[in-house]
Amino acid sequence: MAMLDVKNLSISFGGLKAVDDFSITIEKGQLYGLIGPNGAGKTTIFNLLTGVYKPDGGRILLDGKDITGHKAIQINQAGIARTFQNIRLFKELSVLDNVKVGLHNHHKYSTLSGILRLPSYYKVEKEMDERAMELLKVFDLDKEFDYKASNLPYGKQRKLEIARALATEPKLLLLDEPAAGMNPNETAELMKTIRFVRDHFDMTVLLIEHDMKLVSGICERLTVLNFGHMLAEGPTSEVLSNPEVIKAYLGE
Incomplete structure (x- = not known):
């Protein structure tokens, strides 16, 4: 069974398909x-897959489950996580807390427990701290766990965004131009990271990218x-x- 099976997906904005x-x-x-x-519709497809937009037609199956038209939170809980072309970290939060944001799908406590700091609150917080540190160690970010996210170098911010997405325990990871703004050395490191994510987490990965070296690699x-x-x-x-691809996309 395919991890993602999309059939005849369509959406229009103001009459424009x-x-x-x-x-x-x-x-x-x-x-x-x-x-x-640019403008081909790639990010629109990501927005359809993640519930930002509802399609006018077609269907989306994730691991055999129909998620067409579901809300974004439902789709994330079903197993799709994404990153963004423009990094969307919580810049003033610590590296650790950014990952913990992603863990709340699977580690929960009641509002009352959180307000009163009941034992269940501390138990869940400890579990999330431990899991977040495990993920940070995978990406060699554990030594910067208490840094503000904004203080990380650009390449490490990209890694942190991927770590946060993985914290939601997805089946399918969508990467939206992960190499945007990177220098060649950072891009080479990113390629290793993406391969590692696929192999280490048994992950399926769909990415949008303009860097043909990364794509072909x-x-x-x-x-x-x-x-x-x-x-x-x-x-x-x-x-x-x-x-046809060379003419339309590569401009050669």
Whole structure:
């Protein structure tokens, strides 16, 4: 069974078809890329998959479960987490507390317990601290656990955002232009991180990216969008050598 199975997804804004009849199938454990020119509809698809937008048509199945039109919190709890092109950390919170935000899906206490600081509150907080530190250690961020998130270098902020997404225990991780703003050394480190996440967490990954070195280096399959329509789909090397893709996307 596919981890993600999307059929005939469509949405319009003000009469303009932003995504038209989009379909994609991603198998469990795949590293899959979604590419295309600016304005092609890639982020709109991420917003449809995560419940920010409700589709006008089509369906979305996650691990066999129909999540079409569900609310964002329901979709996150079902197993989809994402990062953003513009990093969205809680900059004034500590590195540890940023990860703990993601843990609240699975570690909960009552409002009363939190206000009165009852034993159940301290028990859950201890569990979250321990789990957050485990995740930070995976990304070599445990020594900076008490830093403000804003004080981390850019590349480590990207890692922290991925760690926070993983704290929600997703089945499918969506990465929205993870290499944006990175230098070549940071991008090379990011490639290692994404591969490690897939292997260590048994994760399925779908990413949007403009950095072709990263895309060709880690993605096993690609789908190319152009003006909301699918232009090509298949193994990465075949798609990147497709003349239509080169003309529409690479501009050669």
